[in-house]
Amino acid sequence: MNPSQPSRSDVVEVRDLVVRYGAATALDSVSLRVAPGEMVALVGPNGAGKSTLVNTLTGILTPAFGSVEVRARIAQVPEGRQMFGDLTVDDNLRLGAWQLRGRGQSRRKQRDTSWVYELLPDLVRVRDRKAGGLSGGQQQMVAVGRALMSRPEVLVIDELSLGLAPLVVADLAEHLAELNREQGTAVVLIEQNARLALDLCSRAYVLEAGRIAAEGDSADLAASPDIARAYLGEAQGLPSPPGAHDPGPDDPGPDDPDPDDRATADLAPTVGTAETARGNQDTTVQAARAAAREAK
Amino acid sequence: MSDFLVYLITGLGTGCGIALIGSGLVLIHRVTRVVNFAQGTFAVVGALTAISFLDTGLPHGLAELLGVAVAAVVGLLFGMVAIGRRGTSPQAALMVTLGLGILAYAVEVMLWGDQGRSSEGLSGAVTVFGARIQTHYLLIIGVTVAVFAAVAALFGRTDAGKALSACSSNPYAARVLGISVTRMGLIAFTVGGALGGLAGVLLAPMNSVSFDSDVTLIINGFAAAVVGSMHHIGRTLAGALFLGVAEAMVAGYGSATYQTVVALGLVLALMIGQAARTHSVVAEAG
Numbered sequence: 001m002n003p004s005q006p007s008r009s010d011v012v013e014v015r016d017l018v019v020r021y022g023a024a025t026a027l028d029s030v031s032l033r034v035a036p037g038e039m040v041a042l043v044g045p046n047g048a049g050k051s052t053l054v055n056t057l058t059g060i061l062t063p064a065f066g067s068v069e070v071r072a073r074i075a076q077v078p079e080g081r082q083m084f085g086d087l088t089v090d091d092n093l094r095l096g097a098w099q100l101r102g103r104g105q106s107r108r109k110q111r112d113t114s115w116v117y118e119l120l121p122d123l124v125r126v127r128d129r130k131a132g133g134l135s136g137g138q139q140q141m142v143a144v145g146r147a148l149m150s151r152p153e154v155l156v157i158d159e160l161s162l163g164l165a166p167l168v169v170a171d172l173a174e175h176l177a178e179l180n181r182e183q184g185t186a187v188v189l190i191e192q193n194a195r196l197a198l199d200l201c202s203r204a205y206v207l208e209a210g211r212i213a214a215e216g217d218s219a220d221l222a223a224s225p226d227i228a229r230a231y232l233g234e235a236q237g238l239p240s241p242p243g244a245h246d247p248g249p250d251d252p253g254p255d256d257p258d259p260d261d262r263a264t265a266d267l268a269p270t271v272g273t274a275e276t277a278r279g280n281q282d283t284t285v286q287a288a289r290a291a292a293r294e295a296k
Numbered sequence: 297m298s299d300f301l302v303y304l305i306t307g308l309g310t311g312c313g314i315a316l317i318g319s320g321l322v323l324i325h326r327v328t329r330v331v332n333f334a335q336g337t338f339a340v341v342g343a344l345t346a347i348s349f350l351d352t353g354l355p356h357g358l359a360e361l362l363g364v365a366v367a368a369v370v371g372l373l374f375g376m377v378a379i380g381r382r383g384t385s386p387q388a389a390l391m392v393t394l395g396l397g398i399l400a401y402a403v404e405v406m407l408w409g410d411q412g413r414s415s416e417g418l419s420g421a422v423t424v425f426g427a428r429i430q431t432h433y434l435l436i437i438g439v440t441v442a443v444f445a446a447v448a449a450l451f452g453r454t455d456a457g458k459a460l461s462a463c464s465s466n467p468y469a470a471r472v473l474g475i476s477v478t479r480m481g482l483i484a485f486t487v488g489g490a491l492g493g494l495a496g497v498l499l500a501p502m503n504s505v506s507f508d509s510d511v512t513l514i515i516n517g518f519a520a521a522v523v524g525s526m527h528h529i530g531r532t533l534a535g536a537l538f539l540g541v542a543e544a545m546v547a548g549y550g551s552a553t554y555q556t557v558v559a560l561g562l563v564l565a566l567m568i569g570q571a572a573r574t575h576s577v578v579a580e581a582g
Contacts, residue, residue, distance in 0.1 A: 060472065082468055084461070084465040094458065096473060098459055111455065
């Protein structure tokens with residue numbers, strides 16, 4: 001089966017979607033599809049409309065024209081992690097199952113968080129801590145776990161790596177790949193870090209100024225000189241950063257690229273604004289590459 | 297000694313009334329981030345409605361229950377006006393509640409006149425350590441303890457309570473998870489209205505209630521809620537009891553003229569002390 005052909009079995013099918021904020025057109029004639037169990041990346045610069053697309057998929061925004069068909073349960077990991085800061089990690093997770101109330105299964109089974117802890121074992125230790133006091137990486141794990149609590153067949157992640165240290169991102173990416181492999185959950189990954197997104201996902205869409213500028217297999221896109229210049233930031237031939245298939249060193253060790261960079265990147269989401277978090281991202285990408293080179 | 301005990305129990309009774317007002321403020325603020333200045337109005341509406349029903353010959357209990365129910369409906373209506381429109385900021389909603397409270401004056405004067413009215417409370421008295429204590433005060437204390445236990449359990453133990461808290465903690469995330477923030481806010485206003493009404497019907501036998509009684513109630517209730525940082529149920533109760541007892545002591549041993557002033561001064565001192573001790577107050581306010 002050709003993966004780029006639409007099919008009735010697709011879990012998400014978006015056709016000629018137009019979304020406007022007042023007079024401004026945020027999305028212009030965007031079409032996109034996601035097959036069951038597929039990992040799809042959505043890359044593009046700031047303001048290209050990535051988050052608008054996500055919020056339309058999950059029903060927070062309504063389209064002006066075009067159709068959005070979501071044929072499976074969908075859950076969103078919102079940009080900036082969006083913790084309930086004064087609730088515990090466990091409470092945050094349980095609220096993820098809120099929309100399942102009154103459906104089929106017993107409430108007790110819906111509220112059961114143990115399987116999420118099995119999937120994200122780092123959270124066990126902090127389950128009774130207030131989510132607001134966690135590190136950026138831990139919060140991102142809570143955000144993923146919280147989305148998983150609604151047992152989605154499609155998981156939409158808005159900016160996985162934003163403001164996070166490269167090793168933390170690598171760890172999260174590995175968890176996502178595992179989730180996709182073992183539970184068959186389809187993943188739509190929105191990323192500014194195109195290298196990471198193309199490494200992790202099999203297909204990708206490039207969104208520019210509200211339109212799909214390119215789409216296809218990740219490998220093809222990564223090989224295209226235009227894409228490489230615009231989004232990967234460097235000429236081809238460099239080793240890729242640690243992704244799902246190359247999780248990077250477990251122990252940072254003494255010859256870790258730059259521990260100070262990691263520390264600032266990890267602190268950014270809790271103390272800084274989105275601006276600082278974005279500013280840190282370049283550092284994150286560079287450090288990720290450095291880590292990959294060291295590992296080889 | 298028996299004087300002291302009488303003042304203490306009287307103060308605790310008054311404090312419980314303040315606490316019920318404060319609990320409604322905290323509940324609504326915890327869900328919507330709105331400081332509801334119409335909370336005193338709910339009490340006035342509840343009390344005056346109950347008194348009217350008693351006048352028509354309805355028995356005690358039923359009349360008070362109807363008063364609380366009407367206050368809950370008024371709470372819902374106020375909530376619909378204050379936060380029903382999506383995107384209304386908590387500050388704008390605060391002004392709306394203030395305006396609605398003043399509008400309510402007109403309606404209350406039209407319905408019940410401008411004279412203070414009172415109801416008969418629970419009759420009888422018990423003697424404790426030689427002090428005669430009105431049974432009604434014990435009723436207020438009992439009801440308040442039950443209400444606070446219920447509210448604390450709601451927020452502390454139930455998923456519904458966590459979802460209510462989530463709405464103010466992060467409204468966007470709540471929407472992403474499928475929690476209807478507006479509906480939760482309206483639930484909070486309805487329950488807040490009922491709590492206000494409950495305070496009103498319990499306080500009516502102690503002080504006569506008129507259309508503008510809400511001012512005293514809201515000042516005291518707000519002070520108690522601020523002691524609890526508009527968030528903590530237990531500390532709100534403590535603040536309210538302290539206020540009530542302090543007022544009763546000032547009135548008993550000094551002059552009733554100064555009871556509110558002195559009590560509020562003490563609360564102010566308490567809050568300044570609290571702020572100096574912890575830096576987290578700033579974080580909570582933000």
